[in-house]
Amino acid sequence: MITALLALDIGGSTSRATLVDMAGNCLGQGKSRGGNPGSNPPDQAAAAIIAAAEAAVADAGVPLNIVVALLAMAGPNVNAARTRIEAAFRALGLSGPLVFSGDLNALLPSVTAATSGYCVVCGTGAGAVRVRDGEIERVADAAGWLLGDLGSGYWLGHQAAIAITAALEGRGPETALTKAILGALDIPLTGERAFDGRPLPLRLLIDAIYAMPPIELAKFAPLVIANRDDAVAAGLLAQSERYLLADFQQVFNPGMPGPVVLAGGIAAHLTGLPAAIAQVMRTAGHEPDIRLSGDGSVGAAVLALRHQGVTVDEAMLIAIAASVKARAAKAITPA
Structure with a gap:
């Protein structure tokens, strides 16, 4: 079973989930509609967040031990849907904490x-x-x-x-x-x-x-x-x-x-x-x-790695961004 971190970049129009290992290598990605609970009904926002995570796990295609799920989220706190989101993530393999962060926190580490x-x-x-x-x-x-x-x-x-x-x-x-x-x-x-x-x-x-x-x-x-x-x-x-x-x-x-x-x-x-x-x-x-x-998914992944005590320097940031980009390119390349 692979140890993974689940990072979600959640905006008003799009929710993106990224799975990385402890070295920042991208293991899977998923995308859904906006999950900002300030601009979407709470149930709809929660469903979008869960759908993005499910898609990322499906993309990984291997059993995962997800040690943290970090949500870099626009809008007001989604406490009303926290129980639903956490239950869904536990079913996907989350063994560690569910951590909420503002989406603005993911901007700086997306590019530096x-x-x-x-x-x-x-x-x-x-x-x-x-x-x-x-x-x-x-x-x-x-x-x-x-x-x-x-x-x-x-x-x-x-x-x-x-x-x-x-x-x-x-x-x-x-x-x-x-x-x-x-x-x-x-x-x-x-x-x-x-x-x-x-x-x-x-x-x-x-x-x-x-x-x-x-x-x-x-x-x-x-x-x-x-x-x-x-x-x-x-x-x-x-x-x-x-x-x-x-x-x-x-x-x-x-x-x-x-x-x-x-x-x-x-x-x-x-x-x-x-x-x-x-x-x-x-x-x-x-x-x-x-x-x-840069890519908000990269910034969210950096936040998840930092939460686990990993120091992300410029070289590692470049590697994370390249891995996320390569995974996305692979997903859209015709068979």
Whole structure:
């Protein structure tokens, strides 16, 4: 029986499980839908987490003694589903503890062996953290879509929907986002009126938006990015950058130079953000070290190894990342 560590990177839209041995070699991987209990119903979130773990164990294909299961999870604590998750993991071979960690903890170790630095994340959610000696010391935002996540993918999608509502009513500027988002929802842009006197496209938009879980508004964020030459879209992206810069400034300690990791699917498209962060660091007398995050699965695996007392240096981190990447490539290679 092989000794293994189960590491889960759990976000609002995707949950990924990775099994590694004590040397960081990837033994199996699994993927499911989002398991963030703040943006998914608790039972659905738990089911997604369990499904990802089951897929990883099936991918490993050998009996395992799982000595720890570490969940790097977005959203509020999933205590309500902890018993269900633990029971499922025990059935998969978990003999050790079930450990919960914030998903932001996995960002720094996804790309560097440094245990102190900063993470600025803009994906479905958004915020910034200062990490010292492997522990989060300060947080700005990252409070979820109901309480914050300003500048996030959800925020961009929500604001885009608000903007096209105003445009369709004639109380806001015209925008290319109207055609883009209505097209994504299969709503024709016509001049007809609905039963309530509204433009028919607006009536159908309202119905479509209220029929979806709120967090799914994040799916409009790529349309904002794709239409960044539009004045309304450009304004939303600029505001997103301002929010994320403010988050970084709130957690930045002039006595701690970095590195700074930018993470999340939106962060790479906030093209002015790295330069703005670099200016803050230069003003404090530091040479900026700003990096795009690596695979969150790698960061979660590093956290699981550290929990077991393993010191992960740069060479080992590179090896873990290569092993995870190779396993993923093998999984998608046609037979």
